[in-house]
Amino acid sequence: MSLTEDKSNGAPVPSKPRWAIVGGGMLGMTLAHRLAGQGKDVTLIEAGESLGGLASPWSIGGITWDRHHHAILLSDWRLRSILGELGLEKETRWVEARTGLYVKGKLFPISNLVEYMQFPALGIAGQARLAFTILYASKINDWKKLEGIPAEDWLIGLSGRRTFEMFWVPLMKSRLGENYRQASAAFVWSTIQRMYAARRSGLKKEMFGYVEGGYARIIERFEEVLGTNGVRVIKGCRVEAVEPEGGRFVLDQAGGGRLSFDRVVVTTPTHVASHLIRGLKDGERSRLENVRYQDVVCPSLLLSKPLANYYMTNIHDHDAPFSAVIEMSAMVDSRSFEGHALVYLPRYVATDDPFLQKDDGEIEQSFLGALERMYPDFRRGHVVRFQVSRTPLVMAVPTLRYSDHLPPMKTSLPGLYIISSAHIVNGSVSVNEIIQLAERTARAFAEGSGDGLGFLGGRT
Numbered sequence: 127m128s129l130t131e132d133k134s135n136g137a138p139v140p141s142k143p144r145w146a147i148v149g150g151g152m153l154g155m156t157l158a159h160r161l162a163g164q165g166k167d168v169t170l171i172e173a174g175e176s177l178g179g180l181a182s183p184w185s186i187g188g189i190t191w192d193r194h195h196h197a198i199l200l201s202d203w204r205l206r207s208i209l210g211e212l213g214l215e216k217e218t219r220w221v222e223a224r225t226g227l228y229v230k231g232k233l234f235p236i237s238n239l240v241e242y243m244q245f246p247a248l249g250i251a252g253q254a255r256l257a258f259t260i261l262y263a264s265k266i267n268d269w270k271k272l273e274g275i276p277a278e279d280w281l282i283g284l285s286g287r288r289t290f291e292m293f294w295v296p297l298m299k300s301r302l303g304e305n306y307r308q309a310s311a312a313f314v315w316s317t318i319q320r321m322y323a324a325r326r327s328g329l330k331k332e333m334f335g336y337v338e339g340g341y342a343r344i345i346e347r348f349e350e351v352l353g354t355n356g357v358r359v360i361k362g363c364r365v366e367a368v369e370p371e372g373g374r375f376v377l378d379q380a381g382g383g384r385l386s387f388d389r390v391v392v393t394t395p396t397h398v399a400s401h402l403i404r405g406l407k408d409g410e411r412s413r414l415e416n417v418r419y420q421d422v423v424c425p426s427l428l429l430s431k432p433l434a435n436y437y438m439t440n441i442h443d444h445d446a447p448f449s450a451v452i453e454m455s456a457m458v459d460s461r462s463f464e465g466h467a468l469v470y471l472p473r474y475v476a477t478d479d480p481f482l483q484k485d486d487g488e489i490e491q492s493f494l495g496a497l498e499r500m501y502p503d504f505r506r507g508h509v510v511r512f513q514v515s516r517t518p519l520v521m522a523v524p525t526l527r528y529s530d531h532l533p534p535m536k537t538s539l540p541g542l543y544i545i546s547s548a549h550i551v552n553g554s555v556s557v558n559e560i561i562q563l564a565e566r567t568a569r570a571f572a573e574g575s576g577d578g579l580g581f582l583g584g585r586t
């Protein structure tokens with residue numbers, strides 16, 4: 127705790143503890159917002175020139191939109207509540223966008239449960255087993271047990287091999303790439319729970335939403351509100367080390383400069399946190415570094431013509447070099463893209479995948495070749511801009527017995543916490559879950575010094 131001078135008699139009195147949050151993604155921003163709401167003295171420190179992290183925008187062909195595709199679901203209650211606080215409800219648009227599955231040269235609609243059940247490639251027995259799997263999983267409450275079962279074994283047992291390969295593999299690959307082979311059944315369970323979230327909460331159907339202007343608008347408004355609530359935001363400040371010193375923490379900045387705080391919350395991936403923080407025990411460090419992450423290579427394409435007007439297409443065929451096709455302009459009014467179509471072709475890869483060595487030109491050639499094979503009306507001449515984003519450590523892979531190996535959020539250094547998307551143990555990683563995690567963490571801090579922090583799941 128720092129000391130300030132008492133205005134009345136000049137004697138030093140303890141001032142409010144100073145909190146630093148390292149990482150200005152949606153997690154860091156929400157935590158800063160909630161802690162400031164509790165009257166805490168908060169500084170948010172972000173390495174990038176702007177806030178937002180994975181949700182931040184970039185510019186492609188003169189159009190500013192999300193660097194990584196983002197959709198809001200009607201059932202994303204916590205995110206919607208924050209949008210309400212930011213005054214963005216009226217700028218949010220809701221759309222019944224379609225989801226598809228590409229199998230052997232054909233695109234099938236799978237936008238809702240009825241369409242899943244009618245998916246012809248499965249046959250009647252396969253359709254029935256798929257329906258049974260979804261219904262069965264939606265009734266399970268004890269997700270922990272599922273963490274010990276490989277997703278593949280669980281799904282083949284419930285749905286049969288054909289339905290596993292036709293339906294479940296493309297769905298898992300769209301979020302995990304080839305890492306789906308490492309996933310536990312708990313990942314599938316959380317995906318099904320998310321599919322059912324709208325119905326569980328009384329909504330008739332799920333819808334996709336976006337804020338006009340994309341996440342650029344959300345982040346801009348969030349930053350304004352943080353400023354109004356007294357959060358100090360420091361951008362373009364990469365923290366290189368967090369060192370305990372005399373009961374406080376000194377943050378070394380890249381390029382020189384030191385900042386001192388009483389409490390520090392690091393919201394970066396756990397591997398980054400492990401490198402930053404001095405004085406952790408070996409056991410803590412190895413738990414932080416043993417979390418298995420995946421990277422994403424995510425080209426954005428600005429096209430003069432749409433592809434097929436499906437928001438998301440999962441892919442069964444093995445020769446596609448990307449994990450899914452996301453046609454943002456099937457959801458967002460194309461006037462936001464000056465009449466163009468905006469498409470994302472993400473490929474999720476292990477952090478040591480040789481694919482990461484490919485240059486942008488090679489990626490462009492192989493990805494456009496695949497689009498030509500998949501969409502007969504697509505021509506290379508439709509491509510106005512092809513721009514590749516590469517981001518490491520975007521998501522922890524939900525491996526077997528994942529939560530048993532996770533490092534706790536409270537470190538052995540009193541006043542230092544590591545809270546990251548890796549701590550979402552029973553939800554699929556999304557902004558909604560990130561906000562829930564931040565809010566549950568903030569509540570634990572409000573109740574004391576964070577002693578209650580263990581492994582908080584995303585779900586309330």
Ligand SMILES: Cc1cc2nc3c(=O)[nH]c(=O)nc-3n(C[C@H](O)[C@H](O)[C@H](O)COP(=O)(O)OP(=O)(O)OC[C@H]3O[C@@H](n4cnc5c(N)ncnc54)[C@H](O)[C@@H]3O)c2cc1C
Nearest residue numbers: 149150151152153172173179180194196197364365556557
């Ligand atoms: C391709 C893709 C598609 C997605 N689609 C959706 C979707 O449709 N819907 C949805 O809800 N979610 C989606 N997500 C997930 C969502 O974007 C993330 O869950 C969320 O943005 C994570 O926020 P975060 O704050 O935990 O992490 P991050 O956004 O990674 O924030 C961490 C921040 O820490 C900063 N940082 C790192 N090191 C330092 C340092 N040394 N010093 C200071 N700062 C540092 C980084 O610059 C970054 O800003 C998607 C993610 C990806 C990658």
